[in-house]
Every structure is written in structure tokens, then in C-alpha cells.
Amino acid sequence: MEPNTYIPKLASIIHIKEEVGGARPIKTFRAELREKNGFSFKCGQCAMLSVFGKGESMISISSSPLIKDYLQFSILKMGRVTSSLHDMQVGDTIGIRGPYGNGFPIEKWKGKNMIFIGGGIGLAPIWSVLHTALGKREDYGDFMLIYGARTSKDLVFKEELEELRKKMKVHLSVDVDEPDWKEFVGFVPLNVLEIKPSPKNAIAVTCGPPIMIKFVIQNLEALGFKDDQIYTTVENKMKCGIGKCGRCNIGMHYVCKDGPVYSWAELKNLPQEY
Amino acid sequence: MKTLSSYKIFAPIEKDTLWSYEIVENPDQMKLEYPNTVLSPKKIIFPQREVYLEFLASNEDGLEVKEILPDEKPSIIFGVRPCDAKALTLTDKVFGGDFEDLYYWKRRKQTSLVGLSCNTPPSPNCFCLTVDGSPYSKEDLDVLMTDLGDKYFIETLTKNGEQLVNSAKTLFKTPTEKDKKDLLKIQTEAKKKIKRQIANIKKIPPKLKEMFDSPFWDEESLSCIRCGICTYLCPTCHCFDINDEVDSLSPLQGKRVRTWDNCQFPDFTMHSSGHNPRPDKAARLRQRMMHKFQYFVERYKNYQCVGCGRCISQCPVGIDIIEVLDKVRDYGA
Numbered sequence: 001m002e003p004n005t006y007i008p009k010l011a012s013i014i015h016i017k018e019e020v021g022g023a024r025p026i027k028t029f030r031a032e033l034r035e036k037n038g039f040s041f042k043c044g045q046c047a048m049l050s051v052f053g054k055g056e057s058m059i060s061i062s063s064s065p066l067i068k069d070y071l072q073f074s075i076l077k078m079g080r081v082t083s084s085l086h087d088m089q090v091g092d093t094i095g096i097r098g099p100y101g102n103g104f105p106i107e108k109w110k111g112k113n114m115i116f117i118g119g120g121i122g123l124a125p126i127w128s129v130l131h132t133a134l135g136k137r138e139d140y141g142d143f144m145l146i147y148g149a150r151t152s153k154d155l156v157f158k159e160e161l162e163e164l165r166k167k168m169k170v171h172l173s174v175d176v177d178e179p180d181w182k183e184f185v186g187f188v189p190l191n192v193l194e195i196k197p198s199p200k201n202a203i204a205v206t207c208g209p210p211i212m213i214k215f216v217i218q219n220l221e222a223l224g225f226k227d228d229q230i231y232t233t234v235e236n237k238m239k240c241g242i243g244k245c246g247r248c249n250i251g252m253h254y255v256c257k258d259g260p261v262y263s264w265a266e267l268k269n270l271p272q273e274y
Numbered sequence: 275m276k277t278l279s280s281y282k283i284f285a286p287i288e289k290d291t292l293w294s295y296e297i298v299e300n301p302d303q304m305k306l307e308y309p310n311t312v313l314s315p316k317k318i319i320f321p322q323r324e325v326y327l328e329f330l331a332s333n334e335d336g337l338e339v340k341e342i343l344p345d346e347k348p349s350i351i352f353g354v355r356p357c358d359a360k361a362l363t364l365t366d367k368v369f370g371g372d373f374e375d376l377y378y379w380k381r382r383k384q385t386s387l388v389g390l391s392c393n394t395p396p397s398p399n400c401f402c403l404t405v406d407g408s409p410y411s412k413e414d415l416d417v418l419m420t421d422l423g424d425k426y427f428i429e430t431l432t433k434n435g436e437q438l439v440n441s442a443k444t445l446f447k448t449p450t451e452k453d454k455k456d457l458l459k460i461q462t463e464a465k466k467k468i469k470r471q472i473a474n475i476k477k478i479p480p481k482l483k484e485m486f487d488s489p490f491w492d493e494e495s496l497s498c499i500r501c502g503i504c505t506y507l508c509p510t511c512h513c514f515d516i517n518d519e520v521d522s523l524s525p526l527q528g529k530r531v532r533t534w535d536n537c538q539f540p541d542f543t544m545h546s547s548g549h550n551p552r553p554d555k556a557a558r559l560r561q562r563m564m565h566k567f568q569y570f571v572e573r574y575k576n577y578q579c580v581g582c583g584r585c586i587s588q589c590p591v592g593i594d595i596i597e598v599l600d601k602v603r604d605y606g607a
Contacts, residue, residue, distance in 0.1 A: 004376045006326055006516075006530075007341050034335075052329040052337060053520045053528050057546075079546025093336035210549065236551060237543050239516045242373035245535070246513030247543050250551075252569035257372075271486045271564075273551050 005242060008050045008095025010034045013088055014070060019156040025077045026121055026156055027086055028062070030070040031094060039096070041065055042103030043128040044233055044261045048241045049073065049081070050095030051088070057081035058238040058256065060125035061099065064132040071096065074124040074156055100241040101260045104129045104205065104231065113141035115197045117216050119188045119208025120149050123156055125233045125260075126207050134167060144197055148173030148188040152181060171195050189215035192223070199224040205231045210274065217264055227265035234260050234267070234274050250274050278350075278441055281386075284318055285352040286311055295351060306353050306390060306421070310397040310582060314358050314509035315351050319381045320365065323533045326377055331525040342529075344377060348384040350438070353419075356411035357402045357580040359387050361509035363414045367574045368512045377532075386434055389415040393464050399583025401470040401596060407580055409464040420457055427457045470583070472599050481602055482568040490605055491556035494598055497591040498555045502536035504585035504593070505562065510578050513537055537561050563598060 015030035033039055041047075046060045057079065063072035077086040088094070106129060114133055118126045126145075133140055145168060149155045152174050164170050173184035173191040184191045188208060197204065204225055206216045213232050220230050236248035236255045243257035251270040253259060262270075285304040287296040293308050295315040328340045362382070369378035392400070392409035402408060412418050416435030420427040428446060430436045439446060449457075472478070485491075505511040515535035520528040535542060538558050544550040552558050570578035579595070586594045 004341060005373050006376075007339060010335070010337060010339065012336070052339075053518050053523075053526050055518045056516060082546065095339065235545070237545055239514070239535075242375075243371070244368055244373070244375060244512065245515070246537065246565075247535070249565075249569065251564075252572040273486075273557065 005097060006240075008048070008056075008097040009039065011071070011094055011096045013090055013092050013094060016088070016090055019074060019158075020154050022153060024150075024154065025086060026074060026154075027077075028072060028074040028156070029085065029088075030063075030072050031096065032070050033096065036068075039071070039099065041099035043106065043132040044104035044125055045099035045101045046241070046256070046260060047071065047073070047096050047098035048100065048238075049085070050097070051081050051084040052093075052095060054084040055081050056095075056239070057085075058100070058235075058241060060128070060233070060235075060260070062124040062127045064128050064135060066132060066135045074121060074127070076121040098241060100256050102258065104233075104261050106133055109133070109203050110139045111141065111201070113198070113200070113202040114143050115202055115204040116143075116145045116147075117188065117192060117204060117206040117208075118145070118147045119212040119216075120154060121156065122206075122208030122212070123147055124207075126205060127157065129205060137167075141201060143168035144171070144195075145169070146171045146173075146188065146191055146195060146197075148175070148184070148191060150175045152178055187215070188212050189219045192216055192219045196223060199226070199229060203229055203231065207233045227268060228263050230264035232262060232264065232267065234262060236274060278438075280348065282347055282349040283352055284315065284349060295354075298352070304352070308353075308396070310355070310400075310584065310587070312584070312588065313507065314361065314582065314584065315354055316358070316361065316365065316509045318349060318351060319362060319385060320369075320378055320512065320534075323531060324377060325529045325531050327530045328528070329530070330527045337526070344380045346380075346384065348386070349381070350386045350388055352388045353390045354387050354415070355392060355396060355582070356389055356409060356413065356415070356418075357400075357407050357582045358509050359389055359414045360402075360407055360411060361580045361582070362387075364510045364570075364574070364576060364578055364580070365512050367576070386416045386438060387414060388417040388419065388435075388438065391418060391420040391461065391464065393421055393460055393467075395468050397583045397587055399470055399586040399594075399596075400468055400581060401472065401583060402581035403465065403468050404471045404475055405577045405579050405581045409468065410461045420460060422453060422456050422460065425453075427453055470596055472596055472603075474603055475577075475599075477603050478599055479568045479571045481605070482564055485602060485605060486560070486564070488605070490602070491560040494593075494601070495555040495559040498538070498559055498593060499591055500538050500540070500555060500558070501590060502538040503588050503590070504595075505536050505538060506534060507584040507588055509580060509582060509584070510566070513542070537565070559593075559598075563595070563602070566595075567599065 011031040011033045017028045020026040059073045062074045177185045238248045238256045239245040241256045243254035248255040283298045284295045286308040287303045293311040369375040416432045418429045513535045543552045566578040
């Protein structure tokens with residue numbers, strides 16, 4: 001355990017990629033810790049990022065723990081801290097503390113067919129677990145990704161998604177039709193019903209806006225998925241990251257510490273307040 | 275052995291017409307026949323505002339971060355009420371666990387608690403008996419003093435308490451048999467003087483769990499003006515915010531501060547997207563009741579309430595936690 005978990009470690013931004021432009025921009029940042037030891041994490045865990053003078057924001061780590069050289073965060077420009085991050089340049093200093101939260105139980109999923117379902121920036125935490133599982137491809141069955149965004153311009157990791165098609169089935173969607181769009185048009189939950197992934201020996205992992213998660217889970221259930229075959233990762237406003245500041249709770253659970261990853265079997269038994 | 279002068283001593287003092295635990299500069303300021311303090315002594319261990327790190331732009335590393343820890347001087351909270359001392363055992367559970375909160379524990383571990391039994395309830399809204407407390411509870415105290423009229427009965431409860439008493443040995447005499455009888459009598463009477471209670475409190479946690487989606491919360495929260503005084507004054511409430519304060523933009527210099535925060539405020543849980551899991555007063559009143567009498571019970575096996583009655587006495591619109599929970603218990607029956 002860190003002696004004082006509130007003190008962030010300093011890190012340098014070593015790479016910035018503009019994923020999405022326009023009114024809801026997303027950038028992917030890679031950061032290198034000044035002192036490399038002492039930050040080992042599991043996929044699905046989060047880190048508290050600091051922009052000094054602006055504050056902190058809890059962001060899921062989108063790189064796989066298999067990558068040791070840097071930590072990657074894909075961030076939608078939204079509030080004070082994420083807007084400041086979007087103004088930063090390669091070489092700038094940020095703070096990182098953590099990792100926080102429970103992470104995905106991927107050891108438990110060995111031998112299963114993996115279905116990943118993401119919406120918008122919700123692909124970020126999925127990206128970490130997907131690549132960690134792909135790193136041990138032989139341990140798992142079939143892989144499938146169902147991913148969508150408002151428009152084709154809002155899809156993140158576009159080039160990487162094309163690369164990914166060589167390794168697994170990738171089904172993309174946009175919410176409204178566009179002239180050159182060849183794949184599904186409609187919300188992600190509808191695409192799930194369209195593709196009909198089989199629940200047989202499968203685990204579905206979903207992340208996206210709260211409303212998308214809700215309907216994806218509903219539709220997976222309609223396809224025959226059991227509650228303990230469905231996993232999601234929840235976001236709430238957080239300040240401390242360690243279950244003390246009191247705001248991210250869902251019932252008795254602190255999402256920062258007891259979550260953010262829940263099976264639907266676990267989450268459905270908590271108050272529906274997230 | 276430490277002499278008393280090596281301690282910061284906090285005691286009930288009337289400051290700006292309010293009773294509060296303040297540093298004693300002159301013993302005459304201190305009065306033990308005080309009503310319930312408006313602010314609990316929680317602020318001594320967990321201050322309302324606390325700078326915990328400073329940052330400064332530097333040429334070599336881009337930035338320097340300096341940890342600011344609380345000072346090491348030991349403290350005594352003198353004349354602390356048993357309920358307020360018990361409250362610290364509850365915040366201990368939150369600030370302990372897998373991630374120990376260094377700032378809290380630095381202060382907590384160097385603070386001695388010299389308690390004062392409540393011969394008469396210090397507030398008409400006291401209900402400590404309901405929530406596993408008592409007007410002469412020894413829980414977490416180093417020393418307990420009970421007013422026998424012309425003297426105090428002193429019980430030393432820990433090694434630390436013994437040392438404190440020994441450091442001022444000349445003040446104390448061995449109690450007589452009559453003193454011991456008087457103590458028992460006063461304590462028995464003290465219990466009877468507490469008038470308020472929540473009947474059948476054990477029924478409340480499971481009932482709350484059933485009532486999460488009940489329209490009850492809409493009705494009950496109508497009068498709330500979301501001032502948040504209930505939680506600021508609560509000795510067991512621990513929620514906090516973390517923010518950066520900038521002293522200079524170029525070169526960048528500033529501090530990171532934590533301050534008490536409040537579950538009754540709309541932006542407490544509001545995401546930067548505008549989505550809010552607790553969007554209205556009903557959800558926020560429910561959170562306060564659920565946290566204290568359901569979630570906390572489930573997580574830590576205690577009520578997160580010590581029955582001090584501050585939230586009742588000070589609520590500007592008369593929301594009364596006892597009445598609310600009475601209604602919860604009887605709802606739909």
C-alpha cells in the first residue's frame with residue numbers, strides 16, 4: 001500500500017492522438033510515469049489524473065496491463081479537468097494516482113467466447129480488457145466486438161478497429177444514416193439484437209452511456225444471456241478514489257473501490273441509482 | 275512523561291455566541307455546564323478545510339509536488355460528550371480500512387479524549403440510547419468525568435488516560451464508597467432523562483431497503499431547502515470534496531485542498547456531462563437516511579448516527595430524522 005495515496009505521481013505526456021474532432025472531441029493520451037515502479041494495474045481499473053491547478057478526474061486506463069512502457073487514457077472533453085487535458089501538449093506534466101477499483105475478472109473467463117459491446121467513449125475500458133484477453137488468445141474462445149457512436153466521426157480507435165478485423169468479428173454502427181456508411185444504422189442495443197450473439201459459453205462485457213448499458217443488458221437478456229454472463233463498468237462522480245469522500249456510492253457500494261466492474265447479477269441487486 | 279503544557283487542549287467555549295470546541299487559551303473560557311456544541315469536535319480530527327499538498331512549477335522537473343501533513347503536537351479534547359466520542363469510532367471505520375487516510379489518522383492517533391457524562395441531556399433532541407449509545411458511554415474515551423455536584427468522579431479507561439491523570443496527580447483523591455454510589459445513582463437517572471427515541475429501530479434498516487422506490491421520499495423532502503446543515507453539523511458525516519486553489523498562474527503555484535462536502539447539494543453527484551444519479555431532493559434525502567440507517571449498517575454493522583440531535587435542532591425547516599424514521603417504520607402498515 002502507498003503511504004499516502006492522495007499524493008499523485010508525476011508523469012509526462014509522451015503521445016497525443018486526436019481520435020474525434022468537433023463539438024465532442026476525444027483524444028488519446030499516453031503518459032509515462034517519472035518513477036516507473038509501483039504502478040501495476042488490472043484491466044478495468046481506473047486512475048485519478050491531475051492537471052495541477054485545475055483538479056482531478058477519474059479516468060479508466062485504456063491500455064492493457066501487458067504494456068509496461070506507458071499508461072493510455074482516451075478522454076472525452078467534458079468538464080474542467082478533461083478540457084485542460086485537451087489543451088495539453090506532449091512533454092507536459094500531469095499527476096497520476098491509483099490504480100483504483102476492482103478490474104475485470106478475466107481469469108474467470110478462460111475458455112469462454114468473449115463479446116464486447118461498446119458505445120462512444122465507453123470503448124476505452126473495453127479496449128484494455130479486450131487487448132489483455134487477446135494477448136492470451138489461446139485461453140479464450142471466439143471474440144466479437146459490437147461498437148457504435150453517434151456518427152462515424154465519433155468512433156474512437158478507427159485505424160485500430162480496422163486492424164482488429166483481422167483478429168475478430170467487428171460490428172460497427174452509427175446512430176443516424178450517413179451517405180457512405182455500409183454497416184448498421186441505429187443504436188448499439190438494436191445492433192445487438194440484429195447480430196444476435198449466442199449466449200452459449202459466452203461472456204458479454206458492455207460499457208457506454210448509462211442509457212445504452214441499460215438497453216444492452218435488456219437485449220442480452222432477451223437473447224438468453226444469464227445475469228452472471230453480463231458484465232459492465234460503471235462511472236460516477238469521484239473525488240477520493242478510495243471509498244471515503246462519499247459521492248460515488250450505489251447503495252452500500254463505492255464504485256471507486258468496490259466497482260467499477262460489476263456483473264449484472266451483482267448490479268441488479270443494488271439500488272438503481274447510477 | 276508528557277506535561278499538560280505539551281498538549282493543545284480543546285474544550286467547550288462560547289465563541290461568537292455559539293458553543294464549540296476551541297483551543298483553550300485561558301482556563302476561565304472553558305465551561306463544562308454547556309449545552310450541546312453546535313459544531314461537533316469532528317473538526318479537530320477532520321478539519322472543514324485542509325491543505326494536503328502544494329504544487330509549484332519548476333524549471334528542472336516541470337513541476338514539484340509537496341505533501342503537507344498535519345503537525346505532530348498532541349491534543350486533548352476535554353469535556354467531550356460520549357456521543358461525539360462514539361462518532362469518531364464511526365469515522366474511524368471510513369478513514370481506516372484498505373486505504374488508511376494519513377491526514378485523519380495523524381490527528382486521530384495523537385488526540386486524547388477526556389469525556390464528560392451527560393447528567394442531563396445537553397439537547398432536548400438527544401436520542402443516544404436508541405443508537406447503541408449512552409449518556410455515560412465509555413466508548414473510545416481515555417478518561418470519563420461525571421459531575422457529582424461538588425466534585426467530578428474520574429474513571430481512567432486507557433493507559434493514556436492514566437498518564438494524563440498522573441500528570442496532574444495532586445488534583446485527585448481516591449473515591450469513597452459514597453462517591454461510587456452517587457455515581458451509579460446519577461448514571462441511572464441520566465438515562466431516564468433522555469426523552470426522545472426511535473422505537474423498534476431494528477426494523478428500520480430492512481424497511482428502508484424495501485422503500486428505495488417509494489413516493490414517500492418525494493413527500494418527505496418537499497420542505498427541504500438543501501442548505502446542508504444536517505450533514506455539516508453531523509459528527510459522523512465524512513463526505514468531502516477535493517479542489518485545487520491557484521495562488522499564481524505564472525509560474526504555476528497552488529495547493530490541493532479538501533473540504534467538507536454535502537450529499538444534500540445537487541452537484542455532489544452530478545457528472546460533468548450533466549447526468550445526475552441523485553437528481554432531486556427526494557433522492558438526496560433518501561441518500562442521507564439510507565446511508566445512516568441502511569448502507570452503513572450493511573457495510574460496517576453500525577448505525578451511522580450517535581443520536582446527538584444536532585440535525586434536528588438546527589434544521590431551518592424542521593426536518594426531524596426521528597420523525598422521518600418513525601414514518602418509515604410505520605409506512606404502509
